[in-house]
Each structure stands twice: as C-alpha cells, then as structure tokens.
Amino acid sequence: MPDEPIYGRQAVLETLRAAQPIRKILIKRGARPSGALGTILDLAKQQNVPVQFVDHRRLDDLVRGHHQGVVAFASAKPLVSVDDILSVARDRNEGALVLVLDGVEDPANLGAILRTAEGAGAHGVVIPKHRAVGLTPAVARASAGAIEYVPVAQVTNVVRALEELKAAGLWIVGADPEAPQAHYAVDLTMPVAVVLGGEGRGLGRLVKEHCDLQVRLPMQGKVSSLNVAVAAGVLLFEIVRQRKIDRTSTRTV
Secondary structure, rough: OOOOOOOOOOHHHHHHOOOEEEEEEEEOOOOOOOOHHHHHHHHHHHOHHHHEEHHHHHHHOOOOOOOOOEEEEEEEOOOHHHHHHHHHHHOOOOOEEEEEEEEOOOOHHHHHHHHHHHHHHOOOEEEEEOOOOOOHHHHHHOOOHHHHOOEEEEOOOOHHHHHHHHHHHEEEEEEEEOEEEEEEHHOOOOOOEEEEEOOEOOHHHHHOOOOHHHHHHOOOOOOOOOHHHHHHHHHHHHHHHHHOOOOOOOOOO
C-alpha cells in the first residue's frame, strides 16, 4: 500500500464508493458540505471513517496537487468488527484471546504488537479510531507480514468495545504497573481480553474501571515499565504457556 494520500473530491468519493479501506479523511475547515463533499461526508459516516476538519495549510503541506480541500489516507488492510474477531475464536473452537490497545500511537509499536499477536495465536486486536495510530503502511512494514493474518477492529469507543467483549463472556485484564498481582499469578486460561495503554499514558481511567482485574509485570531493574510492544509479548506468551498446561480446559466463546 503506497504512502501517498488520496486527494481531490472525486478521487476520495470514488474510493469510498468502492468501499476501499480508509483510515481517515481530512477536510478543509469551513468548506461547504454540499455536492461531492456532502456525499463524502455521508459515506464516511456510513462506513465509520473518521473525518477531521483542518486548516488548508495542513492539506497544502500533505499534497502537491490540487486537493480541492479533501485528503484521505488508505488503510493497509480492511478492518473488521469486534464480533468478527470473536467469530475467529468460535470457528477455531478456542477460548478467545483478544488484545485491546488504549491509544498506541507509534507505528513501530503497533506493527510489533501485531507480529507478536499473530505468533501467540491471538484472535484479533482492537484499536481506537482517535488519538491512536491506524493501519498505516508503516505499521504494515513493522508487522513483517503479520498484518495480513491478524484481524483488527477499529472502534470509536474502547469502553463500549470492552462491554461488548464482557457480554460475550471474556474476562477483561488490564496491564498496569500499580496492579497488586503479577501477571503469572492470575489464571489466564479463560477467554480473555488483554488491555494495554498507550505509550507514556497507560490505561485511561474509564478503561481501568471496566477491567475485571489488573496485573503488573514485576520489574527487577530501575525503570518502572516496559515498552508497550514488549509488554504485549510478555503477557500474550504467558497466556500461551498457561493454556498449554491447562489442555483439559473446554472453555470457549
């Protein structure tokens, strides 16, 4: 997938009409929502594509051609729903293993997380639409091909996604350095969604409140936490270890 943006009203409109995966659209602030632009806004809403209104100078900086006040960025692959991820677990007859990211912004981190999730057999990854990196070409490159095999759902509200996962029978396990329990001291063989916060900020307050339990990675050195991609690997493969031991478990979702 090329890094170049899609620009111009007709080009963006036809991309939406073809249902090609788009991760966001930038529109010149103050533009009248009529004609092709109005249709773009309608289709973006129908397809849950985030739209941002920005100063025209930002659009000028992004493209050299005549953008007509509209610039779109393609996603490196189609996105799925949370239920699609759960369907993968059901189809495999496995206890669900889902990774939920609360605001990871670094493409290298998201790519590494997707690579680790694929290696650990996770059924999918959930990411937010706002204040987080999407499935950009840089993420695809960092994933070393794993992006093609891991379903990714992009949601407007992480808390609502957690509620959906809870309703499906998953336990919500948040990673927090202040948690009272170490990750290896908790039974993680049940269907589970592991929640990781963004770089530097950790889990948001409402996200924490929707976790059934929180775990920490016991740090032995002087730094207080691990890189989010490394933390994802430690947690996911602890789940793999526990599930390999607990082969008699028949709990699925």
